[in-house]
Amino acid sequence: MILKIIENQNATSRHSTLHFSAIVTMPISEHEEKMINLRTQVQQNQLELHDYLSDLKSWEKDIKKKENVLKSEGKNTHETVQSELPPIRNTIHKKKLKRIKKEKPADQKKPKKISGFDFRAWDKFDVEKALEEIDQNDSQKDTSSSEYETDEEWEMERKKYLAGVEKDKGNDLLKQGELEKAVEAYTKGMQYDPTNAIIPANRAMALLKQQKFAAAELDCTLSLTLDPLYVKAYLRRATSRSSVGKLTEAIEDFKRVLDLEPTNKQAKTELEHLLKEVDREKKETVLSSLTEGKKGLVKPIYKPPEERSKLPLRTVPINEISLKQNKPLESPSQSQSEMAKSLTAKEGKEFDKFVNTALIKPMTAKSTEEQEDISRTQVSSTTDTHMEEESPFKVSSDAECHQLSTKIVTQNDNKISKSKVELGCGDSLTVPTTSFQFQSDFKLLKNKPESFFQYFQAIPPAKYSQLFGQCLDADILTTILSTLKVYHKSLTLNLYDVMLNLTLVKRFSMTAMFLSQKEKQVILDLIQLLEEEPSVSPDQLKTLRKKYEL
């Protein structure tokens, strides 16, 4: 009875419950009410659970039956289900296409040809539709043309293609100077197609540019195991080997290149260079003993313990000596200035021949002074400061140079039909139009910087890439650059134009790579000159630096 009342009260709020219980004849306390509630709840839950468990038992039986049915069914339906499934993600199904293609031609009826005199039929003929059909047929053919017998073959072909794509990407990045990204692209390419000998060789190139010589050497070796006749890989390996001091191995590589390609210029010059270096090293090792070594060079010595001095070690006081008081030892700029000295000396002779007057004398004097200045201060001095110091010189020599160049220009103008450059010492050479011509002229003028400068100046910069073609070797490049450096003041062409156009020559980057430290110094000096010119923006300079691998 009470239970029922309470259950009714469930619907109403708790407050009213209290109210109501007060009215009921049999009063119940709050605690009692709670207990009763709990009891009913537990009873309810028990009931619920009981129901659930009995339900569970019947379910267990049902599900077992269902499972058995499923198992027996499974054997029959297994295959049909498989075929209905959608294709595997990210794979290409070419094999199936082929089968479809074979069936197609049999089904298709050939459309009837309309006779040329059946005008009514032609009226009904829908040209657009016909064209569309033709297009469709074409595209169908396109898709099925690149089919392969099996999925594996197709996959191989796909990976090779992807490798090619990565290689091209790498090459582009390399050209843009993004070396690390290029290396990444090549690495991906190598993963796609590990049989391709070109990709590791290209990666070696990128690594070389990053001066990771050991890694480059490894890559070249890998490339050569894939293709033992790949000349570029030998060249690059030789470069990396010579850079890490493995001279004999580098020489072997160059020799191998020459075996394969006897006309390879780069290999020839590099080989000569290396052989000389090896000779010199041998001599040096013979000559340099402990006593007569170069100043400041301390060679390690080994003495067996019994020969060693028994005297106690004594401390040697070290005195700080300022650089100004002592003339410093060997430094890179000095060796460079030596070269410049010899150059200026030569140039002086040439010029004396060329001009009867002592026109060039101030200039040579100036440049020698400049060198002395460099050696005195031992600072990588900017030409700027010297110019200020020697402003009178500058003015005069500039004027003279200007005279000189205008002379040439006027000459050029006068004889424009022949486009001849009159040079001193009897050399009369036309502006070259072919790379062969340039090569032969270069051989003649190689040792006459002044004449070569005149000759070179007559070539419009835009023509460089055509003229040098594939043969801008390090020798030519360095000659050009050093002459430019020496005669930059009399240059009528825009120096930036010249520098930039040189970089546009094919395989320039390869040549630039082989430049020695000395030669790079020349370029650095030239770029420093450019920095002073207001017309050249820092961005342009930056690209130039990149191209010259500085």
Place this chain on the structure above:
Amino acid sequence: MLNMDKPQIILHVQKSVNYTLYDTKWIPCSAKFVALGNYSRGTGAIQIYEISQGDVQIVRDVEKSKAFKCGTFGASSLQNRYLATGDFSGKLQIWDLETLDLPLYSAQAHKEIINCIDGVGGLGVGEGAPELVTGSRDGTVKVWDPRQKNEPVATMEPGEGETHRDCWTVAFGDSYNAQERCVAAGYDNGDIKLFDLRNMSLKWETNVKNGVCCLEFDRKDIAMNKLVATTLESKFHVFDMRTQHPSKGFTSLTEKAHKSTVWLARHLPQNRDVFMTLGGNGSLHLWKYSYPSSRSRKDTDGQEIGVAGTVDLLQNVTLSTQPISSYDWSPDKMGLSVCTAFDQTIRVIICTKLNTL
């Protein structure tokens, strides 16, 4: 009377075992479940139990060389009911439960332990290819098609130079037709990433500050509706996945629970708005999600933004002193579920009155 019409969580049967339990799954269309774990000698355990007459009987007991971490039936057909497992050595294997001698499929999926696995496209639920997704300590998430040997069909890995985060959980979702499909992955640093498998792109990512222990969509085979993410530090989040704001992503609600790590969340297969969360203190909390009156609104820029609903705690019970490692609702019998805990005990649990919610 407060709990009168609320569901009851009742421990039906419990069974102790002699290995560490990591995962348990009901075998679809049966009264059996499979338990996976790790013997103390480092070997793996697959055991099949059947419930009958108020007790559980062991049907099969197999020991394998590598310890199992996780398993799923999600990518298998209802006829075959092949179990896909991930183990401590990074191997993905598929087993026929009738013949457990050799796996039907085996691939070295990851370099390190496979933490989590999920399957979709099987069991006659939803559409699309059968696919498995695995997440590993090596930081990668890989999608597999059992028809393709050895190679994953998709790999989601951190970019070069990025640190590899431990992937703790993966979940399929959005598989409402043959093409659409999403994978959600949760990482130890609180990152949640949603990958769109159709476009092969990252659809959304967020960070919930604490390591994400479990992600689950309320349903795999419908357009994304809700995603529950449970985290360390006793919190879980429910994301409304219907409306994606261009900058704010999906709206979520955050709820505190368990006073310890929320290890898992499992949606009731018969009602997608009811889910159980499992705590590190051995407790089970049953929740019901209520939708707001309108699930999206326009923000100040006129962009659609989702509106989060509310969750109500229906019931809670503590069954163990150790964390609950896995929990699975029976897909066939409403209210029947099995859970494993680190106290090496399998428990069959009954929830009553779920049909009245």
